[in-house]
Amino acid sequence: MSDKPTAVRVYLARVRTALADLPASEIEEILEDVRPHLAELEAELGEGARVEALIERLGSPESYAAELRASGGYPAPGEGATQVFTTTAGPSLVKPRIALWGLLFSALALALLAFGAAVTVDPDVFAGLLLFAPVFVVSLVLLLRGGVEPVLALPEVAWLRTTMAKGREQEDAGKFLRYLGSLKPAWWVLCAVALVAFGLLLMLRHRGAVLLLPFLILAAVAALWAGPRVRTDRRLLWVAVPISAFVIGGALGGFGAAIDLFARGGSSSPPSYYTSSDSYGNDQLTYGGHDVGNIYAFDAEGKPLTEVYLYDEEGRPITVTRYGCERSSGSRQKIGEDNRFPRPKIEQGVTDDQGNYNGYNGYRGACRELAGVPFSAAIPKVTVPPTTTSPTSSSAPASPTPTK
Incomplete structure (x- = not known):
């Protein structure tokens, strides 16, 4: 194998000389960054490429080193760290x-x-x-x-x-x-x-x-x-x-x-209710990672219940923020907090089937409260198993009266 230096080695040696005033570790970092690019360029030029070919493509090693200084934010030759600190002091x-x-x-x-x-x-x-x-x-x-x-x-x-x-x-x-x-x-x-x-x-x-x-x-x-x-x-x-x-x-x-x-055993727990804070700093009910603004209750016949008050297992009211329409601004605003459900549905303007925005009463920010339940619920029927009666408690049938 020939010991003759390649074009890249000669070119980098002159770049190293032009950067000699920088710390040795910084010079090595710079050369490590540009060496692969020069190697690719040398391979593109073909085997036996001369330094002159690299200079023709990249410019002289000294000008190339000056570009590396400028792009890396290093001081120009002759401007040491002491001089830089002095000019930027105060x-x-x-x-x-x-x-x-x-x-x-x-x-x-x-x-x-x-x-x-x-x-x-x-x-x-x-x-x-x-x-x-x-x-x-x-x-x-x-x-x-x-x-x-x-x-x-x-x-x-x-x-x-x-x-x-x-x-x-x-x-x-x-x-x-x-x-x-x-x-x-x-x-x-x-x-x-x-x-x-x-x-x-x-x-x-x-x-x-x-x-x-x-x-x-x-x-x-x-x-x-x-x-x-x-x-x-x-x-x-x-x-x-x-x-x-x-x-x-x-x-x-x-x-x-x-x-x-x-x-937790690698199993994800089922969705659960927990409270977080809303924009007013009040507790907000959350289920499965999503905020819950209303709760609807039904009886066994599927009829909606009104005036339902929610409590946890310790008797504490599940109190969350209540919203309503603020008349002066025509927007949805906080009006208090309580544990009474269900609540009116708040609508802030609507968009019709053609994509046209419609406010209420001619005002784009109009707000209205809709009472009632917006859906119907199918309550599953629960089959109660028959009650078995013990033999001791069973009443024996009456004996027939003998006929004479």
């Missing part, structure tokens, strides 16, 4: 820190929401996105306006890089970190599959989750696109980190739910 560190910690906070919040949604299999948990979404938007805007370089120049980022570089120098930790690095391509595929599967699971359990599925599919596509490019464009961390946090949080939640199911 108040100018505020915006980069907001961009960085806004990203981390948003990722943590997203992981917690995914954990809760996986445990409860309830898409309503994602309403919490409204709480931290503004933080992420501010972080992203500051990143796009100020660039990623000030963020990468923060002291905490430099400390993290130094810590990871020291870890790579240790034999056991270095092997573990390199092993994790080798799993990165598979990780982004796993993230995409997990996001789509999670959306389908929520949609099967709750019809309203169909609105969430397109966003999860979009996140899956973003993971496949942005994940492999993070090393060369650090701005994509604002895409990759939240997606990874979501998948990890959802996986932990699903794992916890699986353990809970296994602890």
Whole structure:
């Protein structure tokens, strides 16, 4: 085998020289990212390809190294870390820190929401996105306006890089970190599959989750696109980190739910009633994972009962929020809470067979209360087994009177 260096080795050697002012661990990461691409290009050019052919396709190694610096947010040659910290000291560190910690906070919040949604299999948990979404938007805007370089120049980022570089120098930790690095391509595929599967699971359990599925599919596509490019464009961390946090949080939640199911013997219990809180903070009756707003009772003949009061086994009233039509606004509003059923059915405008919206009394927000039972119930007939009479309690037939 010839010891003559290949075109890729020569090209990468000049790239390494152009990046010599960076930490050795950072140089190795950069070269590991671009080496497969150069190898593919060399194979495309054919055996015996010369360095000049690579330069013609990619430009000089020095210009290629400059592009890697810019896309990765590294300082230009001659600008050391000390100079970067000096120019970004003082108040100018505020915006980069907001961009960085806004990203981390948003990722943590997203992981917690995914954990809760996986445990409860309830898409309503994602309403919490409204709480931290503004933080992420501010972080992203500051990143796009100020660039990623000030963020990468923060002291905490430099400390993290130094810590990871020291870890790579240790034999056991270095092997573990390199092993994790080798799993990165598979990780982004796993993230995409997990996001789509999670959306389908929520949609099967709750019809309203169909609105969430397109966003999860979009996140899956973003993971496949942005994940492999993070090393060369650090701005994509604002895409990759939240997606990874979501998948990890959802996986932990699903794992916890699986353990809970296994602890209960692997059998899912039948639907049961339990209370949760509604938008007013009052108890809400739930059956089989769905809110119950009304209860209808029937007698043995199938006739509906009115003025039925519900209590649990300890004599406590099952009190839930009662709604009605508020006249001034013509909308459905809370009017109290009690344990009396059934309740009037609330209608807030209707849509006819032609798809036309009709309010009541000419007002689009009109509301009306409908009494009565909207369905009929077929009460199953219960067959009572015949009562057996003991011989001792049976009355003996009267003896016939003898005739004379």
